[in-house]
Amino acid sequence: MTEPAFSEITRLEKLWGGEFGNEYVERNQDAGNGREQFWKQLHNDYPFASVLEVGCNIGANLHWLAQCLPAKNIYGVDINENALTLLKQKLPSINVLWSPARELPFRDRWFDLVFTAGVLIHQPQPSLPLVMAEIVRCAKHYVLCAEYHAEELTEIPYRNQRGALFKQDYGRLYLELFPELTLVEQGFLSKSAGGWDDVTFWIFRKAS
Secondary structure, eight states, rough: HHHHHHHHOOOOOOOOSHHHHHHHHHHHTTTTTTTTHHHHHHHSOOOSEEEEEEOOOTTTHHHHTTSSSOOEEEEESSHHHHOOOHHHHOOTSSEEEOOTTSSSOOOOOOOOOOOOEEEEGOOOOOOOHHHHHHHHHEEHHHEEEEOOOOOEEEEETTTTTTTOOEEOOOHHHHHHHHEEEEEEEEEEEEETTTSSSEEEEEEEEOOO
């Protein structure tokens, strides 16, 4: 990796791990309201016994997953310490760790399901394939992403920060980069339905 690319990765990790990320936490205290049905349906359709969320923030998704799985089988990682502290207070029994998404501290195929929700969109382009590769590496059966979609890579201005929000076809990118994945479902989660923010989701099955 070139030095400018690595510099951009570390710049944005520090951004999300610092005050900018803390402000994001404050704005999204109620982000999980309305997501219950999605997670219960997902668990019913694709039974999984263990799960990792990469970029879990304060647990908007893990809160609902804790109603489907034993807490010991639920893991979340994030790079914002403030978010993790709040998550530990809300869900003290689940497993919460600090980690950058590009270097996950888990063994290969350790979780039945590994997912992101509104996290790939905030990855700088040099680190995006690294993050996706780590997600696929840690997944045993399923990979899920729920992200803003666009047919082509499009940077969106985001709170006066450059390189902090991108739309693209993340589902297509997963399939291009990882031939061991097969798309099993794609859908849209609208803001008007509550709980989400007009995101597209893709569910992939990983070959054994």
